[in-house]
Amino acid sequence: MAYSNxxxxxxxxxxxxxxxxxxxxxxxxxxxGAPACGDVMRLQIRVNDxxxxxxxxxxxxxxxxxxxxxxxxxxxxxxRTLSEAMDIKNIEIAEHLALPPVKIHCSVLAEDAIRAAxxxxxxxxxxx
Amino acid sequence: xxxxxxxxxxxxxxxxxxxxxxxxxxxTEHFGNAASRNHSxxxxxxxxxxxxxxxxxxxxxxxxxxxVFTSGATExxxxxxxxxxxxxxxxxxxxxxxxxxxxxxxxxxxALERQGYEITWLPLDTEGLVKPEDVAAAIRPDTILVSVxxxxxxxxxxxxxxxxxxxxxxxxxxxxxDAVQTAGKLPIDVEAMGVDLLSLSAHKMYGPKGxxxxxxxxxxxxVRVAPLxxxxxxxxxxxxxxLPVHQIVGFxxxxxxxxxxxxxxxxxxxGLRERLRxxxxxxxxxxxxNGSLECRxxxxxxxxxxxxxxxxxxxxxxxxxxxxGSACTSASLEPxxxxxxxxxxxxxxxSSIRFGIGRFNTQEEIDxxxxxxxxxxxxxxxxxxxxxxxxxxxDLKSVQWTAH
Ligand SMILES: Cc1ncc(COP(=O)(O)O)c(C=O)c1O
Numbered sequence: 001m002a003y004s005n006x007x008x009x010x011x012x013x014x015x016x017x018x019x020x021x022x023x024x025x026x027x028x029x030x031x032x033g034a035p036a037c038g039d040v041m042r043l044q045i046r047v048n049d050x051x052x053x054x055x056x057x058x059x060x061x062x063x064x065x066x067x068x069x070x071x072x073x074x075x076x077x078x079x080r081t082l083s084e085a086m087d088i089k090n091i092e093i094a095e096h097l098a099l100p101p102v103k104i105h106c107s108v109l110a111e112d113a114i115r116a117a118x119x120x121x122x123x124x125x126x127x128x
Numbered sequence: 129x130x131x132x133x134x135x136x137x138x139x140x141x142x143x144x145x146x147x148x149x150x151x152x153x154x155x156t157e158h159f160g161n162a163a164s165r166n167h168s169x170x171x172x173x174x175x176x177x178x179x180x181x182x183x184x185x186x187x188x189x190x191x192x193x194x195x196v197f198t199s200g201a202t203e204x205x206x207x208x209x210x211x212x213x214x215x216x217x218x219x220x221x222x223x224x225x226x227x228x229x230x231x232x233x234x235x236x237x238x239a240l241e242r243q244g245y246e247i248t249w250l251p252l253d254t255e256g257l258v259k260p261e262d263v264a265a266a267i268r269p270d271t272i273l274v275s276v277x278x279x280x281x282x283x284x285x286x287x288x289x290x291x292x293x294x295x296x297x298x299x300x301x302x303x304x305x306d307a308v309q310t311a312g313k314l315p316i317d318v319e320a321m322g323v324d325l326l327s328l329s330a331h332k333m334y335g336p337k338g339x340x341x342x343x344x345x346x347x348x349x350x351v352r353v354a355p356l357x358x359x360x361x362x363x364x365x366x367x368x369x370x371l372p373v374h375q376i377v378g379f380x381x382x383x384x385x386x387x388x389x390x391x392x393x394x395x396x397x398x399g400l401r402e403r404l405r406x407x408x409x410x411x412x413x414x415x416x417x418n419g420s421l422e423c424r425x426x427x428x429x430x431x432x433x434x435x436x437x438x439x440x441x442x443x444x445x446x447x448x449x450x451x452x453g454s455a456c457t458s459a460s461l462e463p464x465x466x467x468x469x470x471x472x473x474x475x476x477x478x479s480s481i482r483f484g485i486g487r488f489n490t491q492e493e494i495d496x497x498x499x500x501x502x503x504x505x506x507x508x509x510x511x512x513x514x515x516x517x518x519x520x521x522x523d524l525k526s527v528q529w530t531a532h
Contacts, residue, residue, distance in 0.1 A: 003443070011440070011443060014511060017510070017511055019516065031513065032530050033529065033530065034529030034530065035475035035514060035524060036473070036478075037474075038437055038454060038463065038475075038478040039437065040513055040514055040529070041513070059512060059513040060513065061435060061436070061511075061513060062437050063439040063440050063443075063454070064439065064440050064443040066437075066440075067440060067511060112530075
């Protein structure tokens with residue numbers, strides 16, 4: 001399959017790879033997908049007291065498009081408030097990376113990862 | 129060393145330059161129709177076809193008159209299953225095959241099923257091997273055909289064809305084998321192996337694409353197949369259509385070369401494959417061999433690199449042409465049906481890479497590929513949340529995944 005230059009760039013130079021401390025109260029972790037389906041994304045966000053995402057990290061098991069989608073969203077969520085981050089739609093990710101139709105599910109997974117990370121963060125805050 | 133490196137020789141092989149050379153005159157001065165009986169153009173073409181037929185027959189221990197030319201092994205497999213099914217329908221409508229066959233066999237069997245035939249799918253062990261006892265147990269009074277491939281195109285598993293052939297002979301059931309991947313690589317003798325029908329394809333043995341053959345036994349027993357393609361009655365009525373003489377000449381030349389060089393080439397291919405396998409196993413933890421080590425095609429290596437997805441691995445290996453059993457490399461988004469049939473877990477199927485080492489690969493290329501794979505797996509594992517969890521001692525099976 002031919003990939004767009006954006007996918008190749010994110011695949012070859014993934015941004016913000018890594019791990020944040022799961023136990024940190026300001027960190028939300030989203031783990032979505034399943035190994036049996038061939039893709040798993042873990043997106044982590046660190047949120048400051050103003051409700052702004054100040055850092056994001058990812059690790060992804062999956063095809064090049066899955067890696068690129070998650071790398072891209074780490075860039076996009078940084079500096080956004082939680083509600084702004086919730087506005088990121090899979091279709092924007094897919095368009096930005098020019099994903100072919102069979103790879104749209106990678107962008108859906110990336111959107112799910114954002115929502116899961118935010119939900120995890122909010123749950124921690126509420127539990128306190 | 130020239131990049132990219134081609135190491136996908138189960139998909140197709142490069143035409144050997146000696147084969148190309150043999151073909152060329154039959155595209156230019158010797159362009160006659162082999163069915164033209166009344167002038168020298170036709171006779172020259174016919175002679176060339178006869179010679180090639182003999183070369184191909186010799187490769188499998190058959191006689192020239194038992195070779196029927198087809199457009200390729202897809203057609204040969206279709207012709208064997210559908211042709212036998214149609215011709216012998218009055219004797220019975222039961223066919224036995226197995227789940228790792230090429231789709232040309234599987235989908236022909238499914239098509240017959242829709243027409244009222246009954247198909248038995250043989251059980252397989254974890255290496256993809258069929259047990260001859262299971263074949264014996266599956267045979268019924270209304271069984272007309274057993275079809276089990278010789279060498280598998282994905283995992284390289286080589287089936288015990290002679291033993292299965294003996295079972296079929298004893299029970300007087302016709303036996304077809306798809307020998308596309310083994311022809312020219314492992315010795316084949318249709319007599320010793322008790323094979324009644326056998327599929328071949330030139331482009332998997334350094335010949336041209338678009339030409340194949342079906343061996344159809346003429347004696348003990350005389351096997352009949354109803355034709356798929358009707359017309360001028362070529363190939364003794366089993367396959368009509370003007371013979372593509374240049375393709376056939378190339379196929380014949382490829383068969384002759386393979387026969388001459390098989391012993392040396394097989395030893396060399398096994399050496400290269402083991403060099404690659406040993407290097408990968410030594411340097412990459414958690415990598416698994418798919419298929420059987422003992423009963424294996426010389427040039428086949430199929431490995432799963434756990435916690436790394438196959439398509440992303442292929443993307444990293446961009447100077448190397450190999451293939452993957454990952455869903456992402458198929459249109460269906462399902463991981464390899466062959467690995468699934470062996471009971472390989474989906475996650476390992478997604479992580480599989482098939483290396484197909486062939487005549488034109490060198491040791492230098494093997495070492496380059498090994499190096500690249502080792503680097504790529506380690507880079508992608510650093511990106512993999514599964515690898516991180518595995519390192520932390522988390523059992524991935526205990527995690528509640530959100531399947532999508
Ligand atoms: C085992 C096997 N059978 C049949 C075929 C089909 O051969 P062809 O490409 O000549 O139709 C292939 C090749 O894909 C194969 O590997």
